[in-house]
Amino acid sequence: MTAKILDGAALAQELRSEFKLRAEALAAQGVRPGLAVVLVGEDPASQVYVRNKVNACAQAGFHSEKIVLPPDTTAAALLERIAALNADPAIHGILVQLPLPKHIDADAVLEAILPEKDVDGFHAENIGALTQGNPRFVPCTPQGVMELLEKGCISLKGQEAVVIGRSNIVGKPMALLLLAAGATVTICHSQTRDLAFHTRRADILVAAIGRPRFVTGDMIKPGAVVIDVGINRVPEGQPDAGKLCGDVDFASAKEVASAITPVPGGVGPMTIAMLLANTLLAAERVLNGQHC
Numbered sequence: 001m002t003a004k005i006l007d008g009a010a011l012a013q014e015l016r017s018e019f020k021l022r023a024e025a026l027a028a029q030g031v032r033p034g035l036a037v038v039l040v041g042e043d044p045a046s047q048v049y050v051r052n053k054v055n056a057c058a059q060a061g062f063h064s065e066k067i068v069l070p071p072d073t074t075a076a077a078l079l080e081r082i083a084a085l086n087a088d089p090a091i092h093g094i095l096v097q098l099p100l101p102k103h104i105d106a107d108a109v110l111e112a113i114l115p116e117k118d119v120d121g122f123h124a125e126n127i128g129a130l131t132q133g134n135p136r137f138v139p140c141t142p143q144g145v146m147e148l149l150e151k152g153c154i155s156l157k158g159q160e161a162v163v164i165g166r167s168n169i170v171g172k173p174m175a176l177l178l179l180a181a182g183a184t185v186t187i188c189h190s191q192t193r194d195l196a197f198h199t200r201r202a203d204i205l206v207a208a209i210g211r212p213r214f215v216t217g218d219m220i221k222p223g224a225v226v227i228d229v230g231i232n233r234v235p236e237g238q239p240d241a242g243k244l245c246g247d248v249d250f251a252s253a254k255e256v257a258s259a260i261t262p263v264p265g266g267v268g269p270m271t272i273a274m275l276l277a278n279t280l281l282a283a284e285r286v287l288n289g290q291h292c
């Protein structure tokens with residue numbers, strides 16, 4: 001058996017065409033959705049991601065602003081920029097690219113973004129709302145995974161879902177969304193005693209570990225749905241060294257799973273699509289006077 005591919009690139013493209021129409025409808029009512037992306041420092045990977053986000057905005061007819069600050073920017077200076085964006089009526093969504101330089105307290109920065117402009121869904125108020133089952137802005141990567149599962153007609157009610165990774169950005173919100181959808185959820189992490197014991201029980205397995213090709217076919221239950229959130233470089237000495245790969249060893253996993261997301265072309269493009277979705281939502285809420 002070889003797994004069905006869950007094509008995130010194709011679904012993201014479909015969604016982005018829909019967003020373009022919704023943006024035009026909003027613009028006709030006098031509101032052009034606007035996203036500000038703030039990058040501190042010169043990390044090459046971050047520069048690529050930020051460029052992709054700004055390009056996606058342009059393609060969908062959104063207004064966007066890219067704000068690039070030097071690596072030695074102080075927390076105070078960054079907070080000042082965020083305050084200005086909070087007050088800017090042309091900006092509906094604010095994204096501060098992570099990771100931030102070590103001398104800046106990232107949590108304090110994320111809390112400074114107005115919750116109604118927090119299109120990443122990282123503000124404590126938005127995480128709290130998600131936890132209580134009244135989601136406002138949901139973090140983009142896990143939300144993109146839910147869209148892919150829905151598009152693939154993968155039912156979650158009563159299913160055993162196992163998430164590897166407990167980050168605030170992916171693992172924890174992913175687990176909350178799967179729980180809300182009726183799955184029985186296990187969160188595994190670096191201190192989990194017998195990881196393969198858990199992964200082999202999973203009907204839905206989400207890998208968000210940050211280790212190239214870590215999850216191999218023998219760790220997967222036959223027929224499981226495998227979601228690969230990892231974005232890594234293939235280490236030297238392995239086939240395709242230097243290319244992009246996920247946290248899942250695709251070659252062995254696809255022989256065991258019933259459905260699987262590829263890297264690239266799986267979860268990554270969906271993350272960007274959900275960023276646009278959240279920005280639209282923020283702009284629509286302003287138009288409708290719903291400040292949540």
Ligand SMILES: Nc1nc(=O)c2c([nH]1)NC[C@@H]1CN(c3ccc(C(=O)N[C@@H](CCC(=O)O)C(=O)O)cc3)C=[N+]21
Nearest residue numbers: 095096097098099120140231264265266268269271272
């Ligand atoms: N505040 C904040 N919000 C984020 O959402 C955020 C962040 N910081 N910091 C970094 C991570 C990473 N991330 C990705 C988004 C898209 C792809 C993506 O489109 N990947 C393509 C490949 C891109 C390539 O070729 O490098 C794919 O998987 O097909 C990857 C990674 C968002 N992040």
Ligand SMILES: [Mg+2]
Nearest residue numbers: 165166167208
């Ligand atoms: Mg994690």
